[in-house]
Amino acid sequence: MKTQVPLAERMRPQNLSEFFGQTHLVGEGKILHKLLSQDKLFSLVFWGPPGSGKTTLAHIIAHSTQSLFAPLSAVTSGKKDLQKIFEEAKAKMDSLCQGNDRKKTILFVDEIHRFSKTQQDALLPYVETGIVTFIGATTENPSFRIISPLLSRSRVLVLKKLDEKQLRNIALQALQSEKGLHNKFKLEEKALTYLSSICDGDSRILLNTLEVASTLCTQNTITLEDVSEAIQKKALFYDKNAEEHYNIISAFIKSLRGSNPHAALYWLARMIEGGEDPLFIARRLVIFASEDIGNADPLALQVATSSLHAVQFVGLPECKLTLAQAVTYLSSAPKSNASYTAILEAIKDVEKYGALPVPLHIRNAPTQLMKDLDYGKGYQYPHDHKNGKASQEYLPEKLKGKKYYHPKNIGFEKNIIERLKFWEKE
Numbered sequence: 001m002k003t004q005v006p007l008a009e010r011m012r013p014q015n016l017s018e019f020f021g022q023t024h025l026v027g028e029g030k031i032l033h034k035l036l037s038q039d040k041l042f043s044l045v046f047w048g049p050p051g052s053g054k055t056t057l058a059h060i061i062a063h064s065t066q067s068l069f070a071p072l073s074a075v076t077s078g079k080k081d082l083q084k085i086f087e088e089a090k091a092k093m094d095s096l097c098q099g100n101d102r103k104k105t106i107l108f109v110d111e112i113h114r115f116s117k118t119q120q121d122a123l124l125p126y127v128e129t130g131i132v133t134f135i136g137a138t139t140e141n142p143s144f145r146i147i148s149p150l151l152s153r154s155r156v157l158v159l160k161k162l163d164e165k166q167l168r169n170i171a172l173q174a175l176q177s178e179k180g181l182h183n184k185f186k187l188e189e190k191a192l193t194y195l196s197s198i199c200d201g202d203s204r205i206l207l208n209t210l211e212v213a214s215t216l217c218t219q220n221t222i223t224l225e226d227v228s229e230a231i232q233k234k235a236l237f238y239d240k241n242a243e244e245h246y247n248i249i250s251a252f253i254k255s256l257r258g259s260n261p262h263a264a265l266y267w268l269a270r271m272i273e274g275g276e277d278p279l280f281i282a283r284r285l286v287i288f289a290s291e292d293i294g295n296a297d298p299l300a301l302q303v304a305t306s307s308l309h310a311v312q313f314v315g316l317p318e319c320k321l322t323l324a325q326a327v328t329y330l331s332s333a334p335k336s337n338a339s340y341t342a343i344l345e346a347i348k349d350v351e352k353y354g355a356l357p358v359p360l361h362i363r364n365a366p367t368q369l370m371k372d373l374d375y376g377k378g379y380q381y382p383h384d385h386k387n388g389k390a391s392q393e394y395l396p397e398k399l400k401g402k403k404y405y406h407p408k409n410i411g412f413e414k415n416i417i418e419r420l421k422f423w424e425k426e
Contacts, residue, residue: 006207008207008208008211011170011179012059016033016036016060021052021163022057022159026057036061039064039065041067042154043133043134044061044134044136044154044155044157045138045154047139047157048139048161050205051206057159058106058108061106062108066103067106070105072109072110074110074114075110078119086132089107093105105131105133107123107133111137112136112145113138113142113146120146123150134153142156163201164197167201167206170203170206170207171187171192171196175187185220187222188222190224194275210222245276248267248270249271249284252284253284255267259332261328261331264327264328264331268320272323278315282307285307285330286304289301290339291340295407297334303325307323307325334410334411335410343404345404353396353398357397359396407420
């Protein structure tokens with residue numbers, strides 16, 4: 001019967017030494033490590049993405065502190081289920097107060113954000129009096145979905161999405177462990193890389209997929225095709241640490257630069273479907289907006305940075321819509337690398353001439369000594385002049401008259417050219 005229990009459940013860690021990830025919470029000297037080593041309990045809310053270890057940590061806390069574990073799902077449970085647990089916990093508490101060796105009760109509510117305000121209110125008196133120690137798990141922001149009185153009686157701990165290295169370790173542990181697949185199968189490196197990248201940080205998806213793939217494989221070797229079949233998704237050749245990664249991102253950027261939104265969308269889709277981190281893509285769009293569009297369309301940088309924030313806020317799968325919007329805008333925008341080439345030229349002069357002295361008239365003079373040394377002497381305040389422009393030099397003497405920025409006659413930079421001509425006449 002034991003082997004009929006799903007692999008994800010069989011592999012649930014029983015202590016922190018078996019747990020991967022969340023080192024900011026479970027590492028030595030961190031809050032959960034201290035809580036368990038000192039056998040202290042207080043109410044907690046675990047907030048994090050699916051498969052990051054919220055339920056597992058609740059189990060570990062109950063096991064390590066020798067507490068009774070009363071789990072509920074907010075999706076399927078109601079007030080009656082709560083009341084039953086409260087009555088049993090109160091009886092155990094009374095027995096404990098009488099000197100009997102009875103365990104404390106941990107009430108674990110999965111998806112606590114799905115409880116109504118009334119249901120959450122029902123928890124308060126029992127949490128307040130210590131009849132139960134409350135541990136809630138949620139994928140939603142507790143500030144918006146959990147009532148303030150319950151939050152004030154709990155400590156919110158934020159769990160992070162598991163990274164690919166942690167997922168790899170979980171998969172390898174499941175392959176080798178006696179309670180897992182017990183070294184009955186080998187896993188191809190390509191299959192392991194794909195499996196750890198396609199699960200979006202969710203250890204439960206990883207283990208479920210690995211289990212299905214193990215039933216599909218032949219000759220006890222789990223291949224990339226087995227994993228692809230198990231997850232019902234075509235495994236695209238996209239190794240984020242190998243040449244193909246750089247080939248595809250290069251094709252993506254060059255399609256954007258070449259003002260071809262169709263090709264750019266295709267390479268975007270290849271990256272998303274291949275398991276690329278959407279934040280990596282969004283950051284590249286921000287760079288592209290400044291490097292290849294610049295002031296030809298000043299809104300491009302706003303679009304790119306907004307898409308970065310949106311991707312962080314929304315996440316997959318919906319953020320692919322945000323990326324598509326940004327990609328189509330940026331690829332269709334007028335292009336100019338004038339700002340990019342300007343900073344490169346300026347850097348060359350810094351490297352060539354070193355730290356040239358700041359002209360005296362534009363130095364800051366906050367003290368009398370600096371004023372006596374002519375710091376700021378002769379500075380002309382532009383707002384005191386016609387059209388807000390003062391005829392004075394701002395570059396070091398060696399670079400006097402040097403021009404770095406040469407806007408192109410395209411997009412909004414046409415306007416900038418006219419502005420610069422106007423300033424030069426003043």
